[in-house]
Amino acid sequence: MSATGDLKKTLYEQLARLGKAVASPARLELLDLLCQGPRTVESLAHEAGLSVANASQHLRVLHGARLVEGEKNGLFVTYRLADPAVGDFFQTLRALGEKRLAEVDAILREFREAPESLEAIEKETLLNRVKKGEVILIDVRPAEEYRAGHIPFAMSVPLKELGSHFAKLRRRQPIVAYCRGPYCVLAVEAVKQLRAKGFRAARMDDGIAEWRARGLPVAVSEVAK
Amino acid sequence: MSATGDLKKTLYEQLARLGKAVASPARLELLDLLCQGPRTVESLAHEAGLSVANASQHLRVLHGARLVEGEKNGLFVTYRLADPAVGDFFQTLRALGEKRLAEVDAILREFREAPESLEAIEKETLLNRVKKGEVILIDVRPAEEYRAGHIPFAMSVPLKELGSHFAKLRRRQPIVAYCRGPYCVLAVEAVKQLRAKGFRAARMDDGIAEWRARGLPVAVSEVAK
DNA sequence: AAACTATTCAAGGATACAATTGAATAGTGT
């Protein structure tokens, strides 16, 4: 038992490496962003509000736990999830937080109970309605994330450029906006702006990760290298 | 974005509470034990090789993350998983470690490639063979864990008492031993001892948590209070 | 009430970790 006991000890130590990797809010935010698709260090640092050096260090920790991988392309290093299983793990962590931590639930309710949330539309039928042109589906994440993977037939309308699209859209046609998922505020903000301009807009709280997790199709517009 | 940005920040902080809870080897071992069933502080501390005060503190951390719950019965406090979803999360963490951490994989290979491992027997048909009496299935965990939940028709034969069962068993009848799961050494040791005595013994590497996760039936012999 | 038990609390020192800063590295463009 002593020889095998040591084995067991080191085993929990190894698993704790994964735990430590997700024990920091900053790293969780980075992981969440990487679930949307690959990105460079600077881009991640900017989006998460971290200094570049700090983000780099956190990414190194995530890399040490084998959760992400970085590939150097010229001057930039592009990080991505090391495995789709990492995304699954993150989803499970989030689900557990939602279920067990009252605080998380309360925060999420602020999003979900907002009038912008889309409750009525079945996600399975949404795609068909989009195909028929009955609904316009817009992806309000940065163009970079759209290219890395988006819902089929969705238009890329980054939140920052939303204003310049007002003229192109018809006020009668229902618009559904989505972004990174239930935690992301981009679609909430987009719907707010659209409604203020008189559009019929709703928010879908699923993001690409949730969409993919349901086994629904994902489109990619980036050219593979 | 600043008001909602704060929300997002606190959200990752909340999720990091879960990460911190599973960032310590000692807490992971306690969680693993609790996945087998409820236990008292002293029992957990002894099994994990921790001082009682230390175990109590770790359990308090797990409780703070809402992963476990304690109930005071007289002089003892019995801890249990706060939700079956916690067990799922632990399994996902373990699966990720197995898949991504070469070190975990190497440690597990020592168990799996051992001659004691049971590869040939299909788990789905095992139960039928046990029912027909073709195979004897023994649960070599402590009796406490057996009572909290075990595979139907399995006999409780705690490893420590294995020696006193030799006389009762027929050498011809195949014996399958199981314990807490792939990481646990109890069944490995049991099979080693049985084979040394001339029995036809094999190890099933799934434990109760894996068995339950497959949707297979679990029996309980403890009286509900 | 007194002795005893399981658990928790509180304080301490050693260790590990997070964020900042400034320098070093490796690659690009002129």
Added chain:
DNA sequence: ACACTATTCAATTGTATCCTTGAATAGTTT
């Protein structure tokens, strides 16, 4: 070769965490 850029490394400081120790709490038994 030169300036420039994205990223990483190294050193520092403040903070959080881990484990131990000894005392406190709550409940049981005699």
